[in-house]
Amino acid sequence: MIQQEMLTYQQLDGELNRIERELRKSDVFIQRRRYKAASQECEETIAKLDARAAELKTQLAVAQQTVRQISEVIEEHSKEMDTLQDVDELNYMNKKLNEQFAELNNVEKEIKRILREGEEISKTFEETSAKLPRLVAGYNKYNDEFNKAAAEIKPRVNQIRAQQAELRKSIDDHIFDIYKKVADGGLYPVFVPLEEGTRCGGCRMEMPKAAVDAQFAGKPYMRCEHCGRIIFKND
Ligand SMILES: [Zn+2]
Incomplete structure (x- = not known):
């Protein structure tokens, strides 16, 4: 025979389980969880976009710096060419100049790509940010209702816990x-x-x-x- 106190304790746990189950399957609980997950996802997306925007900003600064450097080299080469008479030397300089123009072209393409991605990010950022207030408001609404529901069951839960604490004193440790x-x-x-x-x-x-x-x-x-x-x- 198991002590009656132990069995009563178990019964009370059963009631606690039931109370918790009821709460968890309530619409308020489900909506609260849904809004919480959605707003968290929104915030994570915003953080990722922020991080990517910062990366792009750095990439853009590097590319712009490269454009300035190439432009300087092109200017120097052009000046040098003005002083050259020898055909071979002129051809050589011309080749070097063309290499610089090709490189400049590549960097400009890169800048366009960065700007394009920047535009996409800013669009997604705006869309995502616009959604967030509604999600946060939804979470707050259901969270308030959830807290109310939790407060309503709290007296009974406390009563059960007090009863269990009292029973525990008589229950064999083993x-x-x-x-x-x-x-x-x-x-x-x-x-x-x-x-x-x-x-x-x-x-x-x-x-x-x-x-x-x-x-x-x-x-x-x-x-x-x-x-x-x-x-x-x-x-
Ligand atoms: Zn069995």
Whole structure:
């Protein structure tokens, strides 16, 4: 036989589970979670866009600096060419100049690409930012309602917890440890009666009578090999 206090404690846990389940499946809870996830996603997108915009700004500064450097080189080469008479030298200088123009062309393409991506980012940024206030307002609304609902059940929850604390004083430590371990694993109820001498009161699994008797020898409970619950004799 398991102490009545332990069984009452378990029953109260059952009520707490029920209260929590009800709250979690309420529309308010679901909407609150949905709005929270959506606004978080929005904020993450904004942060990513910010980071990318900063990268682009750096890239643009580097590209503009490169344009200035190339322009200077082109200017120098052009001046040098004015002083040259020799055809070979002129050809050589011309080739070098063309290389610089090609490079300039590449950097200008790069600048266009950066500016284009910048425009896209700023568009996405505006769209995303415009959505955020509505999502935050939605979250706040459902969060308020959720807090109200939580406040309504709080007195009963506190009452149950106080009752459990009182019961705990009379519950055997060993039995309570077993209960906690199994309950924390997500099983409820933990303690179930042995039915008709051979059946688990939790999962209804039939066991050989001899095995049950052997398990109960010297202790008031046994573990169901099938569902992991603790079976006690109801006598
Ligand atoms: Zn079982």
